[in-house]
Amino acid sequence: MPLSILAEAFYEELQDVLSAERQLVKALPKMAENATNPDLRKAIEAHLKETEEQVRLLEEAFGDTGKTEHAKSFDAMNGLISETESVLKESGESATKDAIIIACAQKVEHFEIATYGTLINC
Secondary structure (H helix, E strand, O other): OOOOOOHHHHHHHHHHHHHHHHHHHHHHHHHHHHHHOOOHHHHHHHHHHHHHHHHHHHHHHHHHHHOOOOOOOOOOHHHHHHHHHHHHHOOOOOOHHHHHHHHHHHHHHHHHHHHHHHHOOO
């Protein structure tokens, strides 16, 4: 779709972030399961609930646009999730693994911040 008007760019970004949030709903339980620090595990579980709410709100936003809800596969999030899953399979010290889980989560959050910032400005 050509991005000739801002509404089309908004719709494209909305599709990306819906895909990303849905992928994150699947990835967060694995991250929580692999976290060794109880506080980290709780934080990830809390973030899962927030992410599920984000998915609900995004689905609602599609209704507001009058366009069909569609989450296109978003390669950037696919890569971040794949990197995280790869890290979770590695062996290592608990504290190191937790630190890497946090790093992966921060990368995802930075993507989300950028995308939601774009949506606000469209």
